[in-house]
Amino acid sequence: MRNLTTSTILGLTLTFLIGPFIIIIFAGASAGETLAFPPDGLSLKWYLKVFTIESFRESFLLSLFLAIFGTVTALLLGVPAAYALNRYDLPGAETIRTVVAAPIIVPGIIVGLALLRYLVVPLDFTVTMALFMAHTALVLPYAVRVVSSSLNNLRADMEEAAVLLGCTRMQAFTKVVLPNIRGGVLAAFILGFVTSFNQVPVSLFLSGPGVKTLPIDMLAYMEITYDPSVAALSALLAFMSLSIVFVAERLLGFSRYV
Amino acid sequence: MSEKFVSLSDLTLSYGSTVAVPNLDLDIVEGELIALLGPSGCGKTTTMRAIAGLLTPASGMIEIDGQDVTRLAANKRGIGLVFQSYALFPHLSAFENVAFGLRLQRMPEAEIRSRTEAGIETVGLMGFEARKPAEMSGGQQQRVALARSLVMDPKVLLLDEPLSNLDARLRLEMRSELQRVQKDTGVTMVFVTHDQSEALAMADRIVLMKDGKIEQLGTPSQLYAEPATAFAAEFMGFENIFCVEGENLVSDTGQLPLGFAAEAPMLAWRPGGVQVGRGPFSGRVLSSSFAGGHREYVLDSLLGQIKADAPIETVEVPLGHNIDFDLPQSTALPLAA
Ligand SMILES: Nc1ncnc2c1ncn2[C@@H]1O[C@H](COP(=O)(O)OP(=O)(O)OP(=O)(O)O)[C@@H](O)[C@H]1O
Ligand SMILES: [Mg+2]
Numbered sequence: 001m002r003n004l005t006t007s008t009i010l011g012l013t014l015t016f017l018i019g020p021f022i023i024i025i026f027a028g029a030s031a032g033e034t035l036a037f038p039p040d041g042l043s044l045k046w047y048l049k050v051f052t053i054e055s056f057r058e059s060f061l062l063s064l065f066l067a068i069f070g071t072v073t074a075l076l077l078g079v080p081a082a083y084a085l086n087r088y089d090l091p092g093a094e095t096i097r098t099v100v101a102a103p104i105i106v107p108g109i110i111v112g113l114a115l116l117r118y119l120v121v122p123l124d125f126t127v128t129m130a131l132f133m134a135h136t137a138l139v140l141p142y143a144v145r146v147v148s149s150s151l152n153n154l155r156a157d158m159e160e161a162a163v164l165l166g167c168t169r170m171q172a173f174t175k176v177v178l179p180n181i182r183g184g185v186l187a188a189f190i191l192g193f194v195t196s197f198n199q200v201p202v203s204l205f206l207s208g209p210g211v212k213t214l215p216i217d218m219l220a221y222m223e224i225t226y227d228p229s230v231a232a233l234s235a236l237l238a239f240m241s242l243s244i245v246f247v248a249e250r251l252l253g254f255s256r257y258v
Numbered sequence: 259m260s261e262k263f264v265s266l267s268d269l270t271l272s273y274g275s276t277v278a279v280p281n282l283d284l285d286i287v288e289g290e291l292i293a294l295l296g297p298s299g300c301g302k303t304t305t306m307r308a309i310a311g312l313l314t315p316a317s318g319m320i321e322i323d324g325q326d327v328t329r330l331a332a333n334k335r336g337i338g339l340v341f342q343s344y345a346l347f348p349h350l351s352a353f354e355n356v357a358f359g360l361r362l363q364r365m366p367e368a369e370i371r372s373r374t375e376a377g378i379e380t381v382g383l384m385g386f387e388a389r390k391p392a393e394m395s396g397g398q399q400q401r402v403a404l405a406r407s408l409v410m411d412p413k414v415l416l417l418d419e420p421l422s423n424l425d426a427r428l429r430l431e432m433r434s435e436l437q438r439v440q441k442d443t444g445v446t447m448v449f450v451t452h453d454q455s456e457a458l459a460m461a462d463r464i465v466l467m468k469d470g471k472i473e474q475l476g477t478p479s480q481l482y483a484e485p486a487t488a489f490a491a492e493f494m495g496f497e498n499i500f501c502v503e504g505e506n507l508v509s510d511t512g513q514l515p516l517g518f519a520a521e522a523p524m525l526a527w528r529p530g531g532v533q534v535g536r537g538p539f540s541g542r543v544l545s546s547s548f549a550g551g552h553r554e555y556v557l558d559s560l561l562g563q564i565k566a567d568a569p570i571e572t573v574e575v576p577l578g579h580n581i582d583f584d585l586p587q588s589t590a591l592p593l594a595a
Contacts (some may be wrong), residue, residue: 126450160312161403163333165359165410176357179349 020213021238047231056233059217060093062128063197066213070135071143072190075185078137079142081178085144086151089153097144104141108201111137116205127208139192146191150184151177190248194241259321263288263446264309264414271304271319279470281318285329291447294455295493296467302450304470305345306416309448310339324415328359338407338415342422342529346391352402353378353387359410365393377409397428404436408443416450419457433460438587454493458482466490487522487595488524495590496526497565507585512560514539517584522592529554530532532566543564543577557581 023037028047032040050056081100085093103111112134120130154177162172178185212220214237222230245246264286271279279301286292295304307313311332316450318326327335339450346355357374381401391399400420407415420436421429437460440447451457456480457464466473466481468490474481474490485491488499500507500594502520507513515526517538534555541564548554552567553574566583573579 155343155345156348157341157343157345160332161339161406162347162358163312163340164310164335164337165406166333166338166362168333169364176347180347 004174010167013016020234024231024238025235028228029237030228032228033232034226040227046228047236048192049229050233050236053221053229055212056214059212059214060126062131062211065132067137067193067196069226070196073136073140074139074143074192075147075188076166078140079147079181079185082144082147084171085149087149102142103138104251106185108138108199110203112202112205115202120206126210127206130206131211131213133204133205135196135199138202138223139196142191142195143188146188147181147184149183150212154180185253186248190244193244197237197241259362260288261285262321263323264448265319265321266305266309267319267321268332268416269308269314269320271301271308277316277470279308282470283471284465284472284475286446286448287482289444289446291449293461293462293464294448294450295452295457295464296455296473297452297493298536300467301470301590302452303418305467306339306418306448306450309414309453310337311335312339312417313318318528319542336410336413338410338412339418340400340403340407340415340417342419344391344403346402346406348391349351351390352383352394355391356405358406359441360393363399373409377405380408381405381435396423397432400424400432403514404439405469407437408445411483412445414446414448417447417484419450421451422453429456436460451505452551465503485591488526491526491591491593495528497529498532498585499524499526500561501519504537507561509561511562514560514585518587520590520592522594526583526591526593529565529567531589532564532582534566534581535566535583539584540566540580540582543578546574546577555581557583559583
């Protein structure tokens with residue numbers, strides 16, 4: 001009885017988690033002209049078509065750029081921030097933590113609107129610049145959180161030991177702290193990358209003519225054309241995310257950090 | 259041999275506004291093994307961290323080998339510290355842990371190798387070079403920590419409760435190991451402990467601390483035989499301490515007539531110094547426990563609780579029954595107030 005219940009729950013969970021993914025894979029592999037499930041026959045033409053759509057290529061590159069550089073920047077800011085919050089008794093540390101976490105709490109659409117209203121319009125920031133800042137800010141909380149939890153597991157006396165062996169505080173950080181939080185930093189990078197890449201609400205307001213992130217571009221495409229290429233692209237992106245996580249798991253047991 | 263190899267003068271150490279160690283004066287002789295002994299929270303770690311340079315003194319001066327190092331950064335003092343938690347670098351092998359400090363000095367690879375290997379040999383860890391800290395036992399990790407500090411040829415080696423995480427057998431082994439390393443290298447060693455038997459067994463001199471102050475300073479035999487204060491006496495195992503008023507011993511709960519004339523205002527007896535089985539006094543057995551060579555009784559007397567050891571050959575007196583006992587002059591330790 002218990003076994004039956006357990007396997008039912010397991011089955012339902014897997015269906016809900018993996019079901020949509022399967023549907024998308026097959027919807028994209030349709031031989032028909034419109035998005036449908038079950039597909040009208042099977043073919044790979046929509047998967048191939050995706051690569052020929054110029055605007056997808058451009059928005060993919062933009063999204064990739066934002067995901068990589070936004071996340072790297074967030075880590076450059078987030079690792080020292082997490083370190084300082086963790087190791088020093090800073091005045092107002094609680095406030096800083098709250099502020100850093102704000103983009104997670106505040107709905108993305110409001111963050112996007114605020115950036116548009118206060119940066120792009122009055123200060124004449126380029127759209128790319130604004131998107132870059134938005135994505136960095138969006139990923140920062142993840143960077144701080146994930147790195148903080150690795151730092152929590154690292155005792156402070158290790159750095160003191162390094163200092164007594166001749167390190168400066170900076171060397172103690174690079175030679176002892178960094179190597180030991182490497183896994184956490186990589187985990188934060190992957191989490192940040194995926195978050196940034198799939199981000200819609202914040203980018204919605206900021207995307208301008210000719211400058212769109214991939215998810216926004218896909219939304220725009222679907223408003224005009226209802227063919228299976230969007231499903232094909234979604235499936236490809238899901239595969240990309242999966243492989244990144246898979247490789248990370250293989251390399252360092254990613255799941256320990258998230 | 260410098261008599262003041264490490265010299266702390268009028269040293270005050272505080273955390274924010276709370277003073278942990280007020281006005282400490284202490285001179286450590288070159289090449290000695292000195293123990294900082296005292297109950298939890300008395301300022302042992304604090305003192306040690308100040309010597310290492312991890313804690314800036316609120317006031318006072320620290321001199322090492324004739325040089326004022328009070329304001330010198332921790333990484334320039336040439337002092338080794340073995341942490342209670344070992345603080346090994348988890349991402350490095352035992353070998354690289356030991357070599358860590360040498361690599362920072364940019365010496366030739368061959369010299370790094372030979373010195374690291376020598377250090378590993380000193381602590382008897384040959385064959386463990388490639389292991390990560392997580393793959394070693396507590397005792398092995400501790401040896402790595404010791405070797406890591408030793409290869410730096412420190413002027414002073416500080417050890418914070420180095421044996422407290424080890425099991426009883428390993429602790430005894432490491433005791434003699436530490437003593438041997440100290441004699442072999444001649445390094446000045448300061449080690450922290452709150453275990454009096456450890457301090458007595460290992461140290462050349464013992465600094466007994468209480469509330470951040472030095473309660474007594476002396477050789478193990480001095481401290482053991484002649485504790486100067488009630489606190490020191492209690493720490494050295496004189497568990498029965500009473501005030502003398504005229505002809506009587508008095509405590510909070512009552513008094514007993516003293517059988518001899520005492521000059522001192524207080525007298526103390528070890529449990530082993532209490533005569534059990536005969537004597538003018540009587541106490542009810544509150545607890546009785548077997549302790550190997552003897553039996554430990556806690557007696558309820560007119561003076562309150564008396565801790566008394568009886569030879570194991572004597573017949574055990576059941577709980578609740580009375581035993582006669584005496585607090586003899588021959589084993590009494592006179593104490594100043
Ligand atoms: N970081 C700190 N901040 C504030 N007070 C501290 C700090 N570290 C220690 N203290 C206080 O300073 C006093 C001395 O502490 P210390 O750690 O030197 O004691 P200890 O003798 O090493 O004790 P133990 O045997 O428990 O290790 C204690 O009263 C302690 O509460
Ligand atoms: Mg301590």
